[in-house]
Amino acid sequence: MTAPLIELHEVTRRYDEGPPALNEVSLSIAPGEAVAILGPSGSGKSTMLNLVAGLDRPSAGTVTVDGVRVDRLGEAASARYRRARIGLVFQFFNLLDDLTVADNVMLPAQLAGMGRGAAERRAAELLGRLGVDRHAAAYPGRLSGGERQRVAVARALMNKPALLLADEPTGALDTASGEDVMRLLTELHADGQTVVLVTHDLELAERCATRTVQLRDGRVATGTAMELLR
Amino acid sequence: MSALTRVVRSGVGRKRVQTVVIGLVVAIAVTSAVLGGSLMAASQGPFDRAFGQQRGAHLTAQFDAGAVTEAQLAASAGAAGVAASAGPFTSAQVELTDEIGHPVPPVTVVGRADAGGAVDRVVMVEGRWATGPGEIVLASGDRLRFGPEVVGRQWKVNGAPVTVVGIARSASDTAGAWATPAQLASWAGDGPRTYQMLYRFSAADSAEEVGTGKTAVEASVPAGALTGAVSWLDVRREAISDTILLVPFLIAFGLLGVVMAVLIIGNVIAGAVSTSTRRIGILKALGFTPAQVTRAYVAQALIPATVGAVLGVVAGNLLTVPILAQTNQLYGTSDNGVSLGVDALVFGGALAVVALTALAAAARAGRLRSVDALAVGRTPRPGRGRWATRLTSRLPLPRPVTLGLAHPFARPVRAVSIIAAIAFGAAAVTFAIGLGTSLNRVQEVEDIADVQVNALHERGPGEAGPGGPGPNGPGPGGPREPEPFNDPAAIEKVIAAQAGTAGYMGVARGEITAAGITGELESVAVTGPDSARYYRMVSGQWLTGPGQIIVSTPFLTAAGKQVGDSIALTSNGVRLTATIVGEVFNTDNDGLQVVTDMATLRAAEPELAPSMYYVSVRSGTDVEGYTQALKTALEPAGAAADSLSREPDEMVVVVNVLTGLLSLMLIVVAGLGVMNTVVLETRERVHDLGVHKALGMTPRQTTAMVIASVVVTGLIGGAAGTAFGVLLQRTVITEMAGSVGFRLPSSVLDAYGSGELLLLGLAGLVIAVAGALLPAGWAAKTRVAVALRTE
Structure with missing residues (x-):
């Protein structure tokens, strides 16, 4: 039996005095899976993604990704973990406006110590694969939303991560661009990339994910996705 | 509480770093400005201030006690133009010896019951005034300098024991020492004595006015009774040569402080407002008028600035007091350092700068349309500095460093202002070090000699002030000139043979006149292998043979000569012609001293021989041990050796303390300016920072990026500041000398x-x-999730 790529064991994340954002959640995701985390606003989706990405730490429980106890990592180890194992795609792209498309894509590799030449070659390959290579020298501000998200995906894949985490990747896109990104994620999964999507877009979940996990009030919930999203 | 007050309070509380930085920068800038301003105010004619505070005598007159009565002198106070008078005081010249029997140059002792009075209110520097028999108060001034340890010692006057009960300073330089009138009468005995009268005139701004007053006084007493008189203008001229040295220095530091304060405060306030643009947009969307927004932000800046300014005024005055205590001692002033005018000016000026800068920035924000203000992002507007980002990305450096290096170019105006702040900080350091080095080098010339050798008497306590008499002059107090050595060759042989001798110079002092310069000048004829080391040449060359002289700039100016010119001299009644071969930096005799070879003056005085040798010892030699050994070796030759103390000059100490203090403040202000800018930059880039960290930037890489962001500004600021500091040092030191x-x-x-x-x-x-x-x-500790959520 294949070891899970992601394993959350009774994870709780509590902010201040309020109810926990995540409450004793346990979840296992195998390599090569494409999982959509679904839930309404405030259900704990983004908190879960942050915990898996090592952007935040649980108040209780353990988070293990690719054999790494993410909940135990310090700031520096967490940064190294992200750049080695995680590709992050954000709703609002989070491209750096003062860097060219190519420089944006190269950044994770350069932070990991890759030389400029090698990084340029890898970036060119990814931009070509995602169809945005003509924009390599442009600044993100000149690109359409869909193109920007493609660049963001290229940047996420730069260090060949074991896991691609996408937080509402079509949330800021028009329909056509959203379609474009959905197709891209599907293709990536088809190529063997493990993908975890955080979304409240059922269509995106259905088209890109092989499994869905529903969250409500910080717990894994049962019921249809439609019921839960209501 | 009104909505506006709430906004101001929450703004001050929410941006704690900014609030603290504004408060601190204003506090330090105000401290520096109060310190500089108070010292400048105090330095504006310290002599005049001291003279005014002490109600100094415009005319110090001596009368023959046998030719005039005390009543007649008291009546002279009614002479035309006399506004106030003090006296008559009896005065006499006495022979003083210190506790170990060393003679002090003869001093004029004045009998005064107290230090106060209508004229010449003498200031106690140490101890107390003489109140009974057997007590004496020594005068401390340009001529004689005594340390506090002298107070309480048993000295002798004309062989009779006396206790030094105090050291006092008279701006008018009216006496060498004071005692009670009865005590003075006892010391004077049947010997010659005079009366001293001190006058203040209703008009005494010019020599003519003082002369008119003197004539009126003279006319009011029996003919021939007035035996001598000193105008306060002559005393002033003598005194201010040191005083005016401080003025260019304080002006330089004052300007540096003011410009830096303006720059930093402006930068802090403008930055504070610019980072709040979005908040301003929200406030306007909620119904705040542009005027309310402007008032809110000006108030937010003024609250910490006012606290800082109050603290700065207090700190500035607290720092001024001990520094002025030193200058008070130097100039005989009694300023407490608190100048309400300066305090008010600096306080008001600092708040005005804060208010104006905040007003300009806040008014701009206030005028923004709400929708535009809300749309203003935290990252710099795209387009600025991209060329720098492209350029630095090509550098063979780690990516976080190259990213940081490009940051200042995204905000060029802010970068320029911070470069200027760093430049002023660096300029202050450069200036301080250069000034200290220059002053110490001037002092070094005085300190070349370790030991002096003379034939007549050992150095008395009153002769050697800080630094000892030095080779270039007779020393404070003008000790009586030692007798020439009968056999200089024998002395030189002993000195040269003494283990540890590095070099020596023999000196014969005399008087000389020079064509074009009125009055007698001091001549110094030198001999020995070490003599050139004691003088620093400004131009020309050192003496190479007889018939040559070297002189200082004031001599050349007074005589209208240049290096290379010949000049007629008269020594011992014999006319000589000498060539000026060099211009030297030599402040003795007000720069009018003539330095020449022994052989030059022998043409006029064949028996001329050195009366003093200055000896320098080899590095690492124990000076005291050397002196003792030399003393023993010289005894058969009829000479004595004394080691020379090397205490720093008081003026150098004052300047060094001030320089260090002001530099430190300017550096701290510059550092706070940088800190504030980086805080602003970090705030503005917090979202980008989150992205970087999400992509795998480690805390160490984050630190490297942020620090790299100030490298370019630091280097440019440092280079510009150093150049400016060097220029400032040369200008100020040249101006001080000039x-x-x-x-x-x-x-x-x-x-x-x-x-x-x-x-x-x-x-x-x-x-x-x-x-x-x-x-x-x-920045390194910023949590990624928080940073990414921050808009």
Whole structure:
């Protein structure tokens, strides 16, 4: 039996005095899976993604990704973990406006110590694969939303991560661009990339994910996705 | 509580770093300005201030006690033009010897019951006034300087024991010492004595006015009774030669402080407003008028600025007091340092600068349309500095460093202002070090000699002030000139043979007149292998043979001569012609001293021989041990050796303390300026920072990026500041010397070595990095999830 790529064991994340954002959640995701985390606003989706990405730490429980106890990592180890194992795609792209498309894509590799030449070659390959290579020298501000998200995906894949985490990747896109990104994620999964999507877009979940996990009030919930999203 | 007050309160509380930085920068800038301003106010004619505070005598007159009665002198107070008078006081010249029997140059002792009065209110420097028999108060001034340890010692006057009960200072320089009138009468006995009268005239601004007063006084007493009189203008001229040295120095520091304060405060306030643009948009969307927004932000800046300004005024005055205590001692003033005018001016000026800068920035924000203000992002507007980002990305450096290096170019105006702040900080360091080096080099000339050898008597306590009499002059107090050595060759042989001798110079002092200069000048005829070391050449060359002289700038100015010219001299009644072969930096005899070879003056005085030898010992030699050994060796030759103390000159100490203090303040202000800018930059880039960290930037890489963001500004600021500091040092030191008529030798002017300049250039980088360390740490600790959520 294949070891899970992601394993959350009774994870709780509590902010201040309020109810926990995540409450004793346990979840296992195998390599090569494409999982959509679904839930309404405030259900704990983004908190879960942050915990898996090592952007935040649980108040209780353990988070293990690719054999790494993410909940135990310090700031520096967490940064190294992200750049080695995680590709992050954000709703609002989070491209750096003062860097060219190519420089944006190269950044994770350069932070990991890759030389400029090698990084340029890898970036060119990814931009070509995602169809945005003509924009390599442009600044993100000149690109359409869909193109920007493609660049963001290229940047996420730069260090060949074991896991691609996408937080509402079509949330800021028009329909056509959203379609474009959905197709891209599907293709990536088809190529063997493990993908975890955080979304409240059922269509995106259905088209890109092989499994869905529903969250409500910080717990894994049962019921249809439609019921839960209501 | 009104909505506006709530906004102001929450703004002050929410941006704690900014609030603290505004408060601190204003506090330090105000401290520096109050200190500089108070000292400048105090330095504006310290003599005049001291003279005014002491109600100094415009005319110090001596009368023959046998030719006039006390009643007649008291009546002279009614002479035309006399506004106030003091006296008559009896005065007499006495022979003083210290506790170990060393004679002190003869001093004029005045019998005064107390230090106060209508004229010449003498200030006690140490101890108390003489109140009974057997007590004496010594005068401390330009001529004689005594340490506090002298108070309480048993000295002798004309062989009779006396206790030194105090040291006092008279701006009018009316006496060498004071005692009670009864005690003075006892000392004077049947010997010659005079009466001293001190007058203040209703008009005494010019020599003519003082002369008119003197004539009126003279006419009011029996003919021939007035035996001598000193005008306060002559005393003043003598006194201010030191005083005016401080003025250019304080002006330089004052200007540096003011410009830096304006720059930093402006930068802090403008930054504070610019980071709040979005908040301003929200406030306007909620119904705040532009005027309310402007008032809110000006108030937010003024609250910490006012607290800072109050603290600064208090700190500035507290710092001024001990420094002025030193200058008070130097100038005989009694300023407490608190100048309400300066305090008010600096306080009001600082708040006005804060208010104006905040007003300009807040008014701009207030005018923004709400929708535009809300749309203003935290990252710099795209397009600025991209060329720098592209350029630095090509550098063979780690990516976080190249990213940081490009940051300042995204905000060029802010970068320029912070470069200026760093430059002023670096300039302050450079200036301080250069000034200290220059002054110390001037002092070094005085300190070349370790030991003096003379035939007549050992150095008395009153002769050697700080630094000892030095080879270039007779020393404070003008000790009686030692007798020439009968057999100088024998003395030289002993000195040369003594283990540890590095070099020596023999000196014969005399009087000489020079064509074109009125009055007698001091001549110094030198001999020995070491003589050239005691003088620093400004131009020309050292003496190479007889018939040559070297002189200072004031001599050349007074005589209308240049190096290379010949000049007619008269020594011992014999006319000589000498060539001026060099211009030297020599402040003795007000720069009018003539230095020549022994052989030159022997033409007029064949028996001329050195009366003093100055000896320098080899490095590492125990001076006291050497002196004792030399003393023993010289005894058969009828000479004595004394080691020379090397206490720093009081003026140098004052300038060094001030320089260090003001530099430190300017550096701290520059560092705070950098810190504030980096905090602003970090805030503005917090979202980008989150992205970087999400992509795998480690805390160490984050720190490197933030620190790299100040490297360019630090280097440029450091280089510019060093250049400016060097220029300032040369200008100020030249001006300081020029104000007393001297030109400086290049060895004094060129205070910096190339290695030093390189290090000073890096001072800007150090200031910048030090200022960036704290915010870099904050940036490194910023949680990614929080940063990404921050808009």
